[in-house]
Amino acid sequence: MNRKLKNMLGIxxxxxxxxxxxxxxxxxxxxxxxxxxxFVQKADSLNGKVVNVNGTIVKGSxxxxxxxxxxxxxxxxxxGTITVVSNEGMPGxxxxxxxxxxxxxxxxxxxxxxxxxxxxxSKYGGDIDHGDHNET
Amino acid sequence: xxLGETALTIALLLTVYxxxxxxxxxxxxxxxxxxxxxxxxxxxxxxxxxxxxxLFNLFITRNFQYEYVAIYSSLDLPMVYTxxxxxxxxxxxxxxxxxxxxxxxxxxxxxxxxxxxxxKHAMPVILVTLAYFFYMLxxxxxxxxxxxxxxADGNGLNPMLHDPGMxxxxxxxxxxxxxxxxxxxxMVAGIYLSDDTWIYRARRWALWAxxxxxxxxxxxxxxxxxxxNWGGFWGWxxxxxxxxxxxxxxxxxxxxxxxxxxxxxxxxxNILLILxxxxxxxxxxxxxxxxxxxxxxxxxxxxxxxxxxxxxxxVLAATLILVAWKYKSIQxxxxxxSFVSREASFLYNNWIFIAAxxxxxxxxxxxxxxxxxxxxxVMVGPSFYNQVNVPLGIALLFLMAICPLIGWRKxxxxxxxxxxxxxxxxxxxxxxxxxxIGIRDIYALFAGVAGSVLVISTHFIDFSRIVxxxxxxxxxxxxxxxxRAFWNNxxxxxxxxxxxxxxxxxVSATGAVIYEQTQTFNMRVGGSYSLGDYNFKLTSIDxxxxxxxxxxxxxxxxxxxSERILTNAEARMxxxxxxxxxxxxxxxxxVGIDDLYFSAQAITxxxxxxxxxxxxxxxLMWIGGFYVLIAGILICISTVVPIRPKRTxxxxxxxxxxxxxxxxxx
Numbered sequence: 001m002n003r004k005l006k007n008m009l010g011i012x013x014x015x016x017x018x019x020x021x022x023x024x025x026x027x028x029x030x031x032x033x034x035x036x037x038x039f040v041q042k043a044d045s046l047n048g049k050v051v052n053v054n055g056t057i058v059k060g061s062x063x064x065x066x067x068x069x070x071x072x073x074x075x076x077x078x079x080g081t082i083t084v085v086s087n088e089g090m091p092g093x094x095x096x097x098x099x100x101x102x103x104x105x106x107x108x109x110x111x112x113x114x115x116x117x118x119x120x121x122s123k124y125g126g127d128i129d130h131g132d133h134n135e136t
Numbered sequence: 137x138x139l140g141e142t143a144l145t146i147a148l149l150l151t152v153y154x155x156x157x158x159x160x161x162x163x164x165x166x167x168x169x170x171x172x173x174x175x176x177x178x179x180x181x182x183x184x185x186x187x188x189x190x191l192f193n194l195f196i197t198r199n200f201q202y203e204y205v206a207i208y209s210s211l212d213l214p215m216v217y218t219x220x221x222x223x224x225x226x227x228x229x230x231x232x233x234x235x236x237x238x239x240x241x242x243x244x245x246x247x248x249x250x251x252x253x254x255x256k257h258a259m260p261v262i263l264v265t266l267a268y269f270f271y272m273l274x275x276x277x278x279x280x281x282x283x284x285x286x287x288a289d290g291n292g293l294n295p296m297l298h299d300p301g302m303x304x305x306x307x308x309x310x311x312x313x314x315x316x317x318x319x320x321x322x323m324v325a326g327i328y329l330s331d332d333t334w335i336y337r338a339r340r341w342a343l344w345a346x347x348x349x350x351x352x353x354x355x356x357x358x359x360x361x362x363x364x365n366w367g368g369f370w371g372w373x374x375x376x377x378x379x380x381x382x383x384x385x386x387x388x389x390x391x392x393x394x395x396x397x398x399x400x401x402x403x404x405x406n407i408l409l410i411l412x413x414x415x416x417x418x419x420x421x422x423x424x425x426x427x428x429x430x431x432x433x434x435x436x437x438x439x440x441x442x443x444x445x446x447x448x449x450x451v452l453a454a455t456l457i458l459v460a461w462k463y464k465s466i467q468x469x470x471x472x473x474s475f476v477s478r479e480a481s482f483l484y485n486n487w488i489f490i491a492a493x494x495x496x497x498x499x500x501x502x503x504x505x506x507x508x509x510x511x512x513x514v515m516v517g518p519s520f521y522n523q524v525n526v527p528l529g530i531a532l533l534f535l536m537a538i539c540p541l542i543g544w545r546k547x548x549x550x551x552x553x554x555x556x557x558x559x560x561x562x563x564x565x566x567x568x569x570x571x572x573i574g575i576r577d578i579y580a581l582f583a584g585v586a587g588s589v590l591v592i593s594t595h596f597i598d599f600s601r602i603v604x605x606x607x608x609x610x611x612x613x614x615x616x617x618x619x620r621a622f623w624n625n626x627x628x629x630x631x632x633x634x635x636x637x638x639x640x641x642x643v644s645a646t647g648a649v650i651y652e653q654t655q656t657f658n659m660r661v662g663g664s665y666s667l668g669d670y671n672f673k674l675t676s677i678d679x680x681x682x683x684x685x686x687x688x689x690x691x692x693x694x695x696x697x698s699e700r701i702l703t704n705a706e707a708r709m710x711x712x713x714x715x716x717x718x719x720x721x722x723x724x725x726x727v728g729i730d731d732l733y734f735s736a737q738a739i740t741x742x743x744x745x746x747x748x749x750x751x752x753x754x755x756l757m758w759i760g761g762f763y764v765l766i767a768g769i770l771i772c773i774s775t776v777v778p779i780r781p782k783r784t785x786x787x788x789x790x791x792x793x794x795x796x797x798x799x800x801x802x
Contacts, residue, residue, distance in 0.1 A: 018491060022524045028520070033503065066739065067740055088737065089720070089736070090718050093294065093719050095718075
């Protein structure tokens, strides 16, 4: 085997190794992402698995216990609602009636969230208040 | 008609005129048409500037009859953030992008001497893009859209955007995004004309764009660290990945252009790199603005997605067709004689960047593909990115250590021994010392210690050789020799300074990740808690109003070895009354080599739950990124005398295909 072929072989082995390691870590890093309605239907089969659930924080559902740094709220969409408990304190930008994605697992009828992320900062936007205004 | 849209409409008309003038000028070979086209380009830049100033004015005067102003600002918003609300949404961001492009091309148009055949052929590509952006600004992404009523107040800016980072992160990123278009257009013109000199012109613009992309990513990282409370400086979120991808390919492009410049190799590769960099810029915009991706950061919906996708498809198809048409004129010279050579190190460098790009692109895009083809959504966690990119980063570090001293063409064993014995011995000695003083982590020993010593020593050896050469040429005393060596080789040494900056960033990231200590404490006022070498005492809690927010603050005294080293360090929470929104303001204090990072989880009248982190070496990231990197790039850019080979000036009256390119070794 000449030197060039040996070098090519070496590079090829390194490339295959990188791809193999990448593929291994990729499958371990995947987690499912559901809307609340979808999640409610599958909750029993997902018991204990780490998943992501997207929905809107239900108005009037927030219970904030600062002495325990515990946040409880309901996350919902048109097809269902789940109760979320987070012991990670107050997430950034928390507000009712805005979308949030919670990451965690469902156990004993409650979603234990390890991460609660609210609407992206670059997308605040929203409807304009038409209430108190001057007609032009 | 409304002023902003009037200015943009006339700017669109001027863009179309300039485009037609260039196309007919090329076709009919009429130079006077290029002159009028250049005037039109300067005119459209003036008009886009007027439109942009008008939008600033609308924000400053809080004119809520404009929908964009009403959505992104409010009466209680501090003026500095009212101004920066310009680019808080996609409509303003697109205007900022178009504004920067128009300024860049106005600078090119105003410099008549350099308005040669290459730029004449590149300009239509830029003008088509700009016309498309103006069209979007007037139809689907309208910052000057007016409401049929005047709201009493606006919605206000997202509280997380109330930070100086808002002034710098989007602007630097779009400075880079706009800059990428120029080398892309030069590449298209270069292929069309079979003119390899596009690479010299593109390289300087690429450097400018690269600085913007680098700063944009760094400001984003600093913002995440100090404001967003995402828990660190990089989270591999799709938003971050979107801006990181073009940075990676642009870095690869900047390195591989050197091989084309010096050796006439990697021509096809460079074309692909700049094509994909521009495509990734658009793709990043698509990801962050369209709402098509399932992210932990729920994006808003926008009608612009199809516009960006159409543009990407057309650009990709048109460029590939052009490349196929002109493929015979894109033949690279054979430059790789050995796998152990300077040329090969550039190739490996490119492979590493492309592997990193592929992994980040795959992780970012996979959720889309999964939903489209398999019918379910997934998310890709940070562990995938870390497991792939940390080894690649270490490989890059060692490659960076090798590149200054490895020979061109083929490095012999004796050459390797002569150049690398001292750096390797220094690295081994440093590792032994590090091990002896207690560093046991394999990443810290190899990447942090050995890698750093290798990089610094090889760069220093090469610099000392450059100074010695200067001394042999004309010995003017040590200081003058160093100064002259530096000035005469500032492109190379500017690059070395950038390498040192990247090293500082890698070392700080390694230190912060490996040696980070984290603990969450539920504290009562007067209580003391320990983490690592530090003792934290909660001294008091305060609540006050500042501007448009209520502030809850927990104050700490910090002790190390029983000595008080920090007083009144704060952990804060903000409540924005108008937005009915609560946010955590993480606070970072640099003490010696450590950052003490306070992130409040809850604050009551007499207690606080606070996550505290001790993160070593973080200060290196910001010093390396913001000062050393900028210095390095500016030194590179300061090579105002373009380094270019003799080239045949192509007159448009000649048959381009029959031309050959004269090259010289530079």
